[in-house]
Amino acid sequence: MGWLDRVDDQVDALTHARALQEASRSAEAYVLLERVIRTTTDPAARADAMVQRLSALINLGRTAEFTRAIEEASAAVRDLAEPYLHGHLNALAALAAHHQGALDRCVMHLVRAARALGAVADPDRDTAWGWHDLAMAYSYLSFHGYALGAIERARQLGLTAGIPEETFAAPGIRLRNAVALDHNGDSDGCLRVLRDVAADLTRFVRAGRAGQLRPSSLAAYGYAAARQAALGDQVATEGPEPARLISHGGDSARARDLRQLGQVCLAVADGRPIEAVARLDTVQVSNETLGAAEPARLRSIALTRVGDHLAAHRADRLAFRLAAQRNDRLRDVYIDGIAARIDHEEMRREAARFEGEALTDPLTGLPNRRRLERYITAVVTRGERVVIGVCDLDGFKAVNTRHGHHSGDLVLQRIAGVINRVMRRHDFVARYGGDEFVVVLPDTGMTEAAEVARRIEAAVRLEDWESLVPGTPVGVSIGFAEVSGGSGLRDALSIAFEQADREMLRAKTRPRAS
Numbered sequence: 001m002g003w004l005d006r007v008d009d010q011v012d013a014l015t016h017a018r019a020l021q022e023a024s025r026s027a028e029a030y031v032l033l034e035r036v037i038r039t040t041t042d043p044a045a046r047a048d049a050m051v052q053r054l055s056a057l058i059n060l061g062r063t064a065e066f067t068r069a070i071e072e073a074s075a076a077v078r079d080l081a082e083p084y085l086h087g088h089l090n091a092l093a094a095l096a097a098h099h100q101g102a103l104d105r106c107v108m109h110l111v112r113a114a115r116a117l118g119a120v121a122d123p124d125r126d127t128a129w130g131w132h133d134l135a136m137a138y139s140y141l142s143f144h145g146y147a148l149g150a151i152e153r154a155r156q157l158g159l160t161a162g163i164p165e166e167t168f169a170a171p172g173i174r175l176r177n178a179v180a181l182d183h184n185g186d187s188d189g190c191l192r193v194l195r196d197v198a199a200d201l202t203r204f205v206r207a208g209r210a211g212q213l214r215p216s217s218l219a220a221y222g223y224a225a226a227r228q229a230a231l232g233d234q235v236a237t238e239g240p241e242p243a244r245l246i247s248h249g250g251d252s253a254r255a256r257d258l259r260q261l262g263q264v265c266l267a268v269a270d271g272r273p274i275e276a277v278a279r280l281d282t283v284q285v286s287n288e289t290l291g292a293a294e295p296a297r298l299r300s301i302a303l304t305r306v307g308d309h310l311a312a313h314r315a316d317r318l319a320f321r322l323a324a325q326r327n328d329r330l331r332d333v334y335i336d337g338i339a340a341r342i343d344h345e346e347m348r349r350e351a352a353r354f355e356g357e358a359l360t361d362p363l364t365g366l367p368n369r370r371r372l373e374r375y376i377t378a379v380v381t382r383g384e385r386v387v388i389g390v391c392d393l394d395g396f397k398a399v400n401t402r403h404g405h406h407s408g409d410l411v412l413q414r415i416a417g418v419i420n421r422v423m424r425r426h427d428f429v430a431r432y433g434g435d436e437f438v439v440v441l442p443d444t445g446m447t448e449a450a451e452v453a454r455r456i457e458a459a460v461r462l463e464d465w466e467s468l469v470p471g472t473p474v475g476v477s478i479g480f481a482e483v484s485g486g487s488g489l490r491d492a493l494s495i496a497f498e499q500a501d502r503e504m505l506r507a508k509t510r511p512r513a514s
Helices: 011-022 026-039 043-060 065-078 081-101 101-120 127-142 143-161 171-183 187-206 215-231 253-270 273-282 294-306 309-341 347-358 369-381 396-401 405-422 448-462 489-509
Strands: 384-393 426-434 436-442 475-485
Touching: 011 026, 011 043, 026 043, 043 065, 043 081, 043 253, 043 426, 065 081, 081 101, 081 127, 101 127, 101 187, 127 143, 127 171, 143 171, 171 187, 171 294, 187 426, 215 253, 253 294, 273 294, 294 309, 309 426, 309 489, 369 384, 369 426, 369 436, 384 405, 384 448, 384 489, 396 405, 396 489, 405 426, 405 436, 405 448, 436 448, 448 475, 475 489
Parallel strands: none
Antiparallel strands: 384 436, 384 475, 426 436
8 A cells, every 4th residue: 555545635636746746847736735735634635745845845946935844844744654754755855955055954864764765664656756856865965876776766666666767767866976076077987977878868769768758857868968068078969959858847946957057068069168158157056956066167168168278277176176165064964973973982983083084185195175174274273374385286187188097196196295295394285186285384474485386396397207107297386375364264264275376377377497
């Protein structure tokens, strides 16, 4: 017996509302569900309608109404001993919390949702949709492995309940995985995933089942193809054009975002990068759809096509930093959450070990971005004078292109050793991410910083790169800035990093000694 078999009132209306949402017609579903909530006296029907209403509000992007809808749905579900309802509500609440930027609350709802849905004794098509929405929440939070596991659970339950495979194709999950790879500097990995997404669509087209795909899936397939083309990759011609695909998605807020960003990608792919930049100046998309870094990364791709490589490099660095900030926030949620809940001493030691790993870059062994920011904050809080240096490698992209990412990793490891070797005993070196390193010089002025820069540049220049990566010389550009007081600490650090970035970019344009 499925969940709706236990509902005694307005089952047809609730079933129709489900169909409307599956067809990306959430505005119509919302009106219908409000009518059920006003008129039903059946607690089960009222609870189901409230859970569905929350889903509609999320699809429509009506963020201001999320909190009230969650509170009302929670009150309606609380006294019903139905794990499906509790699981689906928590999956949707996780999505809502993510859109509101409340990551700790989001993680709490994810755990509750997985436990409740896993406890359903007689899973049916509604349980399958609960797992689908949980997969979406995992995906938006960048827990891509969990998302793939949850969507596979939804697919299997759906097939058992007679739901076609293509209903739970969920290309958006792999699309978000792909762009996350690109934001973190792995464009090759991004393209591999995008090609897999394209192959999936081709399979449905050849089987004559593309017409059964949900509108939201069509929009995601369209954006994946457009993004692939923007990166310069050949896109399969079989099936609908990307421009047509991204026009789907109905009234979903996420589909609107994909349409806007998809037009940017298509402009780049069609040789109209200036138009793409102009579009980016006007689009307004949610940071939650594809991550806050996506517009900056698209700007970098477009500016590269224009030929403004300096501005493209600056946009790329912004994209990477936005992605890094998100990853750090997620890590903090888990580290802090574990520390707050663990009482057993052995588990406490395990949490401490994970925190230590979270502060160290695994490739170079250097402190990472989180540890860097903690260190600078501590030094500045003590009132000490601090100079920050941003070091960016020259020629690193050519290393990855000609010799592969393994050689690129070897270069990064050697650079870390070279910089460490020439620094003073009390200086601090960290890998910020990608091919960017940061040095911190406490109790130092700009004159001494310039001397440190010369030592680093000379040491990198004299290193035997030819034996490691033949034909691809490696250099470094460095910019320094002093952290000054006045405004708040966070503002002071941000201003110093921006100034150091500008100095580093100027260094890239200056003639180098041979």
